[in-house]
Amino acid sequence: SKNARLYASSIMEGLGKYVLNPLTLEYLCFSKFRSLVELWKRGIRIPSTVFIPLDAHDITTSGRQLNNTEAIANLIQDSLGEGDIVLKPDAGTHGRDVRLSRDRKSLINNLTISNPSIINPIGFVAQEFIEKWFYDLRIIVAKERGKPPYCYPTALARGGFKDFRTNTFLGNMVFGVKLPVSIQKSSIECGKAMGRDSEAWVLGLDAMFNIGEDRFVDDDYVKSELEKLIPSFNGIKKVKREKIKVGKFSSWNKKLEDAFQIYMDTEHYACIKDIIEESIARNADNLLFHEANSCPEFWEQTRIVGGINVAIPLIKCAQSVAGWSVFQRYKRY
Incomplete structure (x- = not known):
């Protein structure tokens, strides 16, 4: 939880340890308002x-x-x-x-x-x-010690018409989409604002477009394509509901990946993905950032659909701070 991370960071930094993510970053991400103030101070567009x-x-x-x-x-x-x-x-x-x-x-x-x-x-x-249409974005940015911040060129689009909220926790579908260079640059500026002078960090940024009336595809058509995705998306949910026996995680994970692949191989997934990517390109200048997350989801959707294994930047950032030799010592684990 946010409280647990905030408390743990405070204890570890009190003991003189470098924490990923640092306490200052956890503190900012804990509060939506504090996050928005930092972005606003940098001239980044927010609601x-x-x-x-x-x-x-x-x-x-x-x-x-x-x-x-x-x-x-x-x-x-x-x-x-x-x-x-x-x-x-x-x-x-x-x-x-x-x-x-x-x-x-x-x-x-x-x-x-x-x-x-x-x-x-x-x-x-x-x-x-904000009239964001039917989707928003989760963008991953990271910084290693001694290197400039980096924004991943793909993002996780969360979409649906069930609710004005597009959180995946609420059952909305997910799509892996490409980000224009201009949006990657804006995301890096957000990361700098939140990371301040910290040497290393990993962040998930939530962003949306003020699309207004620029709905170049009829809502009913988008809804019909999303409805056609329900059977394959339910296949993912079915696997996730299964109880995992000790020692069977690897086979379960393969089953989950296969279910996601079936979902992503459908023509309806490709259709929605194309609509979102065109919408992103058309509205790149209308992007608003509204939240920063110090612990982005990294196991299922971001890794499989978004194409970003967040564990990798986490390890790389930790290595950059602690030194490779520390990790080599525990390589066999």
């Missing part, structure tokens, strides 16, 4: 954002009920306008408790049910709703 560091309703020590809902709603709409607004916990993952407000009434309701938790003890962000 218009308001940070609310208090609860919409609270109880004083004397037991009196406080209701700040109307005042907070006024602040949000004064800053972002009266259009669609997305509310997000400042700290959180997998799209949990991320809510879309279409009007004043739903904004008030969403503020009312947004409560602090152990994961997100204080604050939330309100953002303008």
Whole structure:
């Protein structure tokens, strides 16, 4: 979890050890707002954002009920306008408790049910709703000691029409897509902003395009192609639900890779992939970054579909800091 990584980094750096990722980076990634501030300071485009560091309703020590809902709603709409607004916990993952407000009434309701938790003890962000069509991107950037940051030329596109949230945790499909050089350069700048002066790091960046009305393919057609992918995508889910016996991981992993390959070999996968890549090319100047992740998913989707084995940059970055001899010592493991 984010809390565990933050705490572990603090302990290890307190003992004088270099941590991958460093504590400063974990601290920034823990908070959506802190991440956005760092990107904004670098002139990187982000969604218009308001940070609310208090609860919409609270109880004083004397037991009196406080209701700040109307005042907070006024602040949000004064800053972002009266259009669609997305509310997000400042700290959180997998799209949990991320809510879309279409009007004043739903904004008030969403503020009312947004409560602090152990994961997100204080604050939330309100953002303008971005017309990103049906997908967003997870981009991987990394930096080794003594080398400039590097952005992988492929990314993981998460897509679907189930929800305005495109998190894979919510069941959306994934596609491996190529990134234009301009987007790779922008992603490197994001990495520099988040990594600051750290010698080595690995980051997953979440980005989306403000596509607006540039939907050059009819939504119904895209939906029909996604629906045709459901049987092969369900094949992946079926393998993932299987219980893995001790010593059988290798055979299970091969089965999972085969299921992904069946999915990626379909003409419908190729169709959606082509649509996304054309959309990326058409809207490269409309890219907005909205989150940075210090622990990107690296086992299944990013590795098999995105074509990026994140374990490799993690090891390379660690080697660059610790020295190759340390890893040679444990080579047989």
